[in-house]
Every structure is written in structure tokens, then in C-alpha cells.
Amino acid sequence: MSKNIKIVGAIGVIVIIIIVAIWYVSASKTPLLSTNVPAEGSINQVELDHAIASLKNAVNVADQVSGTTGTSFDFKAQSTYGHYANFGVVKYVNEVKGVGLVDEQSIIFIGKDNNEIAEVEPKTGQVVSFRRGTEYVGTAKTRTELGAVARAFLNEVYPNFSRVEPTLTFADNSKTGRPEGSNYFFTWNDLGYEKELPEGVEAERAPFIQVGITSSGFIFSYNNTVDLYTNALQEFTIKQ
Numbered sequence: 001m002s003k004n005i006k007i008v009g010a011i012g013v014i015v016i017i018i019i020v021a022i023w024y025v026s027a028s029k030t031p032l033l034s035t036n037v038p039a040e041g042s043i044n045q046v047e048l049d050h051a052i053a054s055l056k057n058a059v060n061v062a063d064q065v066s067g068t069t070g071t072s073f074d075f076k077a078q079s080t081y082g083h084y085a086n087f088g089v090v091k092y093v094n095e096v097k098g099v100g101l102v103d104e105q106s107i108i109f110i111g112k113d114n115n116e117i118a119e120v121e122p123k124t125g126q127v128v129s130f131r132r133g134t135e136y137v138g139t140a141k142t143r144t145e146l147g148a149v150a151r152a153f154l155n156e157v158y159p160n161f162s163r164v165e166p167t168l169t170f171a172d173n174s175k176t177g178r179p180e181g182s183n184y185f186f187t188w189n190d191l192g193y194e195k196e197l198p199e200g201v202e203a204e205r206a207p208f209i210q211v212g213i214t215s216s217g218f219i220f221s222y223n224n225t226v227d228l229y230t231n232a233l234q235e236f237t238i239k240q
Contacts, residue, residue, distance in 0.1 A: 042080055043107055044122070051107040051120035052077065058127040058157045062219035065152040068135070075109035075118050075130070082108035084119055084128060087225045088204035089197070089232050101201065102232040121228065127157065128228060131212075131221040136181035138216035143174075143184065150186045150211040153219055161209070164226055167192070168209065182215040193229055203229060 056073055063071055083104045090098035109118035111132055118130035141149070154161040168188035176182040190207035197203065207229040212221030 043077065047122040047125075048077055048107065050125040051109075051122060054125040054127050055109060055118055055120055055130065058130060058222065059132075061156045062153055062222070065149050065156070066213070066217040066219050067138075068218055071135075074111045074116065074132075076111075078108045078110065081105040081122065082119075084225070084228070086129070086205045086208070086223060087228045087232075089201060089229075090204060091201050098202075102235050124227075126224075126227060127222070128225060129221070129223045134181065134183065134214050134220045135218045136214050136216055137218075140182075140215040141217050146184050146213050146215070146217060147186060149217050149219070150184075150213055153211060153222070154209070157222070158209070158224055160227070168226075173210075176215075183220075184213050184215065185221075186211050186213070190226060190229070193233075196233055 055075060059071075059073055059075075063069065084106050088100055088104055089102045090100055092098040105122060106128065107120045107122050109120070109130075111117065116132045119128040120126065121128055151161075165188060167190060169191050171187045171189060173185040173187050174183065175185070187208060187210040193207050194203055205225070207226045208223060209226055210221070210223040211219060213219050
């Protein structure tokens with residue numbers, strides 16, 4: 001009996017030695033992860049820098065064309081890529097579940113609170129949207145004057161606007177007569193986009209451009225998914 005115990009003990013020691021040797025060899029070939037290694041899905045620094053510069057420029061232009069001064073830039077980027085609120089090309093499996101067919105990565109920014117948010121396309125640095133708190137300081141402008149401010153803004157932040165405008169349908173979604181102040185939404189929708197998609201494939205929301213502006217001319221929101229959907233159509237076609 002004691003002889004068998006000794007044999008078993010010797011085998012156990014040999015097994016332990018083998019395990020330790022394997023661990024040592026593996027450890028020598030695989031360095032420990034550095035704390036500098038980015039987490040999965042973390043934003044590329046070059047893209048992030050470009051996105052910050054683009055968003056700052058868009059907000060500054062909004063202030064310049066409306067004559068607003070002294071506003072601060074409070075947007076901070078999230079650490080990982082996110083998804084757009086008003087963009088997506090999907091094929092629905094049933095009435096509820098849909099499968100996304102194109103890349104929807106976005107750099108998401110959050111402002112002073114969760115109601116202030118912005119989206120930037122990481123590859124091009126194009127600002128897709130921003131929304132910030134409203135200000136009603138100053139003299140109220142006419143609808144015509146507000147429209148001119150909105151167009152001046154678009155011509156600066158989206159130079160292609162004059163080219164694509166003829167393909168879009170204008171809609172005025174303004175909310176006037178509110179106690180806190182009137183908000184005007186000048187919107188241009190691409191109502192023909194879905195006709196270009198294959199059967200069974202849908203856009204989550206029709207491509208659109210929208211400028212939200214207060215009655216005093218303060219631009220508090222901007223949306224533009226036109227180029228996203230144009231590029232998505234090309235991307236989707238290539239994948240077929």
C-alpha cells in the first residue's frame with residue numbers, strides 16, 4: 001500500500017512540474033496585456049480628434065449665423081462607438097425584429113445632460129446631428145428671417161445643400177405659440193429614397209435635413225442623414 005502511495009505521489013509531482021513548465025512557456029510567448037491596449041469598440045483617436053473639431057465648428061457656425069455669443073462647448077465623446085438615432089437600413093424578419101444591413105457606427109457626444117446629444121460620422125467627420133438647450137434671448141424674427149438664418153448655417157456646415165435641395169421635399173414642422181417660446185423646424189425630406197431599395201429592405205427613417213431654431217434665431221438642433229443614406233445604398237449594393 002505504501003509503495004502505491006509513493007508511486008501516485010511521484011506521478012502527481014511530475015504532473016505539477018509539467019503544468020508549471022507549460023504555463024512558463026506560454027507566459028513567455030504571450031506578454032501581459034498593457035493598460036494602454038484599447039477596449040473592444042473603443043474610438044480611434046484620429047477619428048475622435050476629427051469629430052471633435054467638426055462638431056465644434058458646426059456649433060460655432062450656428063452661433064455666428066444667429067448672432068449668438070458666449071455659448072460654451074459642453075459636448076464630451078463617449079468612449080465607444082454608438083448607433084445613430086435616425087439612420088439605418090434594415091430587413092425585417094417579422095413585424096418587430098429587423099436585421100441591420102449596413103455599418104451604423106457613430107461617435108456619440110453627450111452635453112450637460114442626456115437631452116444634449118450629438119452624432120458624428122467617424123470616417124468623414126461629418127456632423128450628423130446635434131441638439132442642445134434652447135435660448136429665447138433677443139428680439140423675435142419673422143419666419144422668413146429665420147429661414148435665411150437656417151440656410152446660412154446649412155451653406156456653411158453642409159456645402160452640398162444647394163446641390164441636393166432640388167431632390168428633397170420641404171416641410172415646416174414649427175411649434176409656435178408656446179409659453180416658453182416658439183421653436184421652428186425647417187425640414188427637407190428625401191421621399192424617394194426607399195424606392196431605390198430592394199424589395200423587403202427599408203430605411204428606418206427617410207433621409208432628411210432639419211434645422212431647429214428658436215423665434216429669436218438661436219439654432220439648437222441640426223440633423224442631416226442624407227449622405228449617410230446615399231453611402232449606405234452604395235454599401236448595400238456592393239454587398240449583394
